[in-house]
Amino acid sequence: MSAVTIQNLSKIYAKNNSLWGCLIGKANETGFQALNNINLTINEGEFFGLLGPNGAGKTSLISILAGLSKPTTGSATIYGFDVQKDYKQARQSLGVVPQELVYDPFFTVRETLRNQSGYFGLRHNDDWIDEIVFNLGLSDKVESNMRDLSGGMKRRVLVAQALVHKPPVIILDEPTAGVDVDLRKSLWKFISSLNKKGHTIILTTHYLEEAQELCERIAFLRKGNLVALDTTSAILENTGRKGLEYAFLHYTHEENN
Numbered sequence: 001m002s003a004v005t006i007q008n009l010s011k012i013y014a015k016n017n018s019l020w021g022c023l024i025g026k027a028n029e030t031g032f033q034a035l036n037n038i039n040l041t042i043n044e045g046e047f048f049g050l051l052g053p054n055g056a057g058k059t060s061l062i063s064i065l066a067g068l069s070k071p072t073t074g075s076a077t078i079y080g081f082d083v084q085k086d087y088k089q090a091r092q093s094l095g096v097v098p099q100e101l102v103y104d105p106f107f108t109v110r111e112t113l114r115n116q117s118g119y120f121g122l123r124h125n126d127d128w129i130d131e132i133v134f135n136l137g138l139s140d141k142v143e144s145n146m147r148d149l150s151g152g153m154k155r156r157v158l159v160a161q162a163l164v165h166k167p168p169v170i171i172l173d174e175p176t177a178g179v180d181v182d183l184r185k186s187l188w189k190f191i192s193s194l195n196k197k198g199h200t201i202i203l204t205t206h207y208l209e210e211a212q213e214l215c216e217r218i219a220f221l222r223k224g225n226l227v228a229l230d231t232t233s234a235i236l237e238n239t240g241r242k243g244l245e246y247a248f249l250h251y252t253h254e255e256n257n
């Protein structure tokens with residue numbers, strides 16, 4: 001079974017046309033097209049890279065998969081569950097590490113992870129919580145309040161939150177932005193071990209050397225369009241084996257598409 005399917009997916013963000021503009025008969029401005037007819041299948045157990053420059057549409061796509069935003073047209077499924085019609089099952093199958101540091105400053109790390117477990121109906125999840133925090137180097141911070149953690153540690157908690165319900169599909173939206181070498185190493189070791197156990201990993205990152213090392217297949221987005229989709233080795237081969245940074249620039253520059 002495919003882990004994720006995306007069919008004819010487009011997203012147009014509506015313009016906030018003012019009431020005053022409507023009253024004086026000003027024509028409504030059309031919205032901004034962030035995704036344009038994306039078709040993509042990600043296989044079960046794949047380590048998949050979703051790459052593109054700032055504003056390419058990566059987070060817009062992830063938000064739709066996570067049920068946080070509705071597509072304008074098209075559809076998407078996670079493990080066969082439609083992200084809109086079967087929202088609960090699709091969300092249960094997905095763990096998302098968001099790009100932005102969102103947290104409640106009044107809870108401890110353990111309380112944060114217990115609360116997150118509760119959202120997924122898991123009451124006695126401490127064994128797994130302990131395993132996650134250990135693997136993310138957070139064991140000594142588990143009773144600390146979120147507000148007392150450094151930025152990199154808060155990001156580790158976001159990763160832990162995405163994993164509390166052992167989702168088969170894990171999306172990491174720039175998980176290593178602003179984190180030190182230690183976390184990067186421990187994070188990739190842990191995520192790779194989950195991938196070996198069968199979890200599907202979808203990674204967006206601007207650290208292309210990480211994507212080159214980890215991802216079996218890569219999609220490049222540019223201005224909402226899917227401009228390349230292939231195995232990492234084929235992408236490197238097709239662009240003269242000059243590295244993923246060269247391939248990134250090649251595929252995401254307008255004149256090459």
Ligand SMILES: Nc1ncnc2c1ncn2[C@@H]1O[C@H](COP(=O)(O)OP(=O)(O)OP(=O)(O)O)[C@@H](O)[C@H]1O
Pocket residue numbers: 013014032033034052053054055056057058059060061099
């Ligand atoms: N809520 C919104 N309303 C209007 N436009 C939006 C909204 N969210 C995103 N956009 C626009 O859609 C485009 C794609 O944004 P998105 O956040 O998906 O890009 P991204 O590839 O994740 O970029 P980055 O690498 O910087 O995180 C951008 O031009 C952005 O300004």
